[in-house]
Amino acid sequence: xxxxxxxxxxxxxxxxxxxxxxxxxxxxxxxxxxxxxxxxxxxxxxxxxxxxxxxxxxxxxxxxxxxxxxxxxxxxxxxxxxxxxxxxxxxxxxxxxxxxxxxxxxxxxxxxxxxxxxxxxxxxxxxxxxxxxxxxxxxxxxxxxxxxxxxxxxxxxxxxxxxxxxxxxxxxxxxxxxxxxxxxxxxxxxxxxxxxxxxxxxxxxxxxxxxxxxxxxxxxxxxxxxxxxxxxxxxxxxxxxxxxxxxxxxxxxxxxxxxxxxxxxxxxxxxxxxxxxxxxxxxxxxxxxxxxxxxxxxxxxxxxxxxxxxxxxxxxxxxxxxxxxxxxxxxxxxxxxxxxxxxxxxxxxxxxxxxxxxxxxxxxxxxxxxxxxxxxxxxxxxxxxxxxxxxxxxxxxxxxxxxxxxxxxxxxxxxxxxxxxxxxxxxxxxxxxxxxxxxxxxxxxxxxxxxxxxxxxxxxxxxxxxxxxxxxxxxxxxxxxxxxxxxxxxxxxxxxxxxxxxxxxxxxxxxxxxxxxxxxxxxxxxxxxxxxxxxxxxxxxxxxxxxxxxxxxxxxxxxxxxxxxxxxxxxxxxxxxxxxxxxxxxxxxxxxxxxxxxxxxxxxxxxxxxxxxxxxxxxxxxxxxxxxxxxxxxx
Numbered sequence: 001x002x003x004x005x006x007x008x009x010x011x012x013x014x015x016x017x018x019x020x021x022x023x024x025x026x027x028x029x030x031x032x033x034x035x036x037x038x039x040x041x042x043x044x045x046x047x048x049x050x051x052x053x054x055x056x057x058x059x060x061x062x063x064x065x066x067x068x069x070x071x072x073x074x075x076x077x078x079x080x081x082x083x084x085x086x087x088x089x090x091x092x093x094x095x096x097x098x099x100x101x102x103x104x105x106x107x108x109x110x111x112x113x114x115x116x117x118x119x120x121x122x123x124x125x126x127x128x129x130x131x132x133x134x135x136x137x138x139x140x141x142x143x144x145x146x147x148x149x150x151x152x153x154x155x156x157x158x159x160x161x162x163x164x165x166x167x168x169x170x171x172x173x174x175x176x177x178x179x180x181x182x183x184x185x186x187x188x189x190x191x192x193x194x195x196x197x198x199x200x201x202x203x204x205x206x207x208x209x210x211x212x213x214x215x216x217x218x219x220x221x222x223x224x225x226x227x228x229x230x231x232x233x234x235x236x237x238x239x240x241x242x243x244x245x246x247x248x249x250x251x252x253x254x255x256x257x258x259x260x261x262x263x264x265x266x267x268x269x270x271x272x273x274x275x276x277x278x279x280x281x282x283x284x285x286x287x288x289x290x291x292x293x294x295x296x297x298x299x300x301x302x303x304x305x306x307x308x309x310x311x312x313x314x315x316x317x318x319x320x321x322x323x324x325x326x327x328x329x330x331x332x333x334x335x336x337x338x339x340x341x342x343x344x345x346x347x348x349x350x351x352x353x354x355x356x357x358x359x360x361x362x363x364x365x366x367x368x369x370x371x372x373x374x375x376x377x378x379x380x381x382x383x384x385x386x387x388x389x390x391x392x393x394x395x396x397x398x399x400x401x402x403x404x405x406x407x408x409x410x411x412x413x414x415x416x417x418x419x420x421x422x423x424x425x426x427x428x429x430x431x432x433x434x435x436x437x438x439x440x441x442x443x444x445x446x447x448x449x450x451x452x453x454x455x456x457x458x459x460x461x462x463x464x465x466x467x468x469x470x471x472x473x474x475x476x477x478x479x480x481x482x483x484x485x486x487x488x489x490x491x492x493x494x495x496x497x498x499x500x501x502x503x504x505x506x507x508x509x510x511x512x513x514x515x516x517x518x519x520x521x522x523x524x525x526x527x528x529x530x531x532x533x534x535x536x537x538x539x540x541x542x543x544x545x546x547x548x549x550x551x552x553x554x555x556x557x558x559x560x561x562x563x564x565x566x567x568x569x570x571x572x573x574x575x576x577x578x579x580x581x582x583x584x585x586x587x588x589x590x591x592x593x594x595x596x597x598x599x600x601x602x603x604x605x606x607x608x609x610x611x612x613x614x615x616x617x618x619x620x621x622x623x624x625x626x627x628x629x630x631x632x633x634x635x
Contacts, residue, residue, distance in 0.1 A: 020051030126163025294624025
């Protein structure tokens with residue numbers, strides 16, 4: 001995927017907007033310093049042409065379809081301003097609308113990139129097994145994954161991605177399916193278990209019967225949900241478009257009347273034209289545009305300095321409307337990686353000795369649980385059975401063997417050590433009570449103790465949940481693909497009520513849960529499996545460090561440092577921005593109303609009209625910039 005700045009420059013809308021802005025910024029100081037018009041005039045003309053040709057063309061096409069949109073209205077207003085000498089006003093309008101179009105094009109391109117990235121998770125080919133005619137055994141053939149049919153049998157070798165949704169016919173392995181379910185640990189798979197396309201196989205080989213058509217796999221449905229959400233316009237957007245159309249029609253009609261009525265009663269052409277152009281200037285929505293954008297953009301800049309990237313002004317406005325929160329578990333409320341939480345040795349073994357033996361046996365394993373055990377052993381001092389300190393917690397291990405779904409065995413200090421699944425090592429009935437995963441350690445065939453591992457709660461998560469609860473009216477929810485026991489444990493430790501927990505959810509089920517919860521819901525997630533829920537939510541926020549590419553692209557905002565305590569501050573900042581927007585709209589509306597009435601009912605001198613128009617624009621803009629202050633984030 002291209003870097004954001006490279007992708008932005010690749011968009012023609014962005015290049016034209018950049019040229020228009022550059023020409024405007026060069027012309028403005030020349031004009032203000034009193035330079036001759038031959039210097040700044042061509043620069044303003046370049047700003048008009050570069051930023052205005054495309055919206056003008058689109059506006060004319062819409063006009064041919066009997067629709068008058070605000071883009072064409074702004075071009076007409078800009079040209080009208082230029083025709084009576086207010087060249088800078090018109091150029092500013094052009095620059096604002098050209099920049100807005102560039103940002104919209106960038107958002108569309110990023111969404112398309114994210115969907116293509118998700119499709120890349122599924123392998124392009126699969127190994128299909130065919131019975132050999134006239135002989136026993138099966139013949140392997142490499143086929144396109146999209147050509148598989150329900151009932152086909154495929155072979156998934158160690159380290160390969162699963163080519164289709166199906167069920168295991170033969171073999172055992174651990175499969176990393178975090179992209180689908182969000183589970184932090186690989187899941188043991190044996191005969192009869194379901195597997196998903198795009199998930200990563202561990203160290204065992206599997207024969208899988210295909211049970212879903214390639215177009216109907218879980219990952220294909222994730223793609224479809226994201227694409228559908230990208231095509232859907234929010235109700236606010238539809239409302240704004242309706243208002244823009246009506247305003248455009250009203251302003252054009254009013255300008256024609258202001259020009260035509262005096263002419264009909266004998267006014268001179270120049271005077272009627274001057275009044276009509278004055279009306280177009282004072283009725284121009286510059287102040288209305290600035291009433292909305294500076295507060296929202298200032299809030300976006302302030303949030304960005306504190307690690308919250310808000311993708312658009314629309315998102316910043318929506319964020320403040322949040323009335324309910326839903327959280328993903330793994331990687332969002334938790335860190336997403338297992339950690340050793342407790343050591344339970346049997347009589348005759350110390351905690352340090354048990355951990356040392358287990359870590360030494362697991363040292364060659366790549367399993368996440370093994371890495372957590374080894375990391376814990378390296379961080380703690382250790383001693384042997386005789387109480388003598390060990391120079392290194394990891395002792396030499398021999399005869400290492402790994403059985404997928406079972407665990408590992410090795411010879412450590414002359415003793416046979418087995419570490420793995422309690423059920424697979426015959427200790428299922430004695431598993432201690434735990435919210436995470438229990439691993440049994442056997443030494444010379446006898447149970448030596450237990451190692452309990454769990455995903456840690458992310459620092460600041462309980463405080464963030466509490467703060468967000470104060471800002472919302474409905475209780476929070478926890479939506480996860482993990483098991484109910486782990487989900488309820490995390491909910492209890494973070495302050496989420498148990499009746500708000502929904503566990504064992506696949507991606508499309510998470511999205512359905514978001515819709516069922518309803519309201520203006522803010523969803524926080526991090527994985528590919530969270531993308532449909534992020535898209536379905538009123539507002540979606542993704543974890544920046546732990547988040548998948550698709551989650552980052554689909555979400556409306558990103559927590560750069562994965563600091564959940566920044567979320568309630570961002571919501572509060574958005575609400576202050578929305579209050580400033582309302583203030584500015586009232587102020588802008590009052591100025592425009594007074595100037596328009598003055599122009600229609602009396603005689604508004606053009607210099608005074610321009611001063612009032614520009615004065616209201618500056619006042620509204622300065623009021624909106626208040627949220628750039630550092631204190632606005634802490635309030």
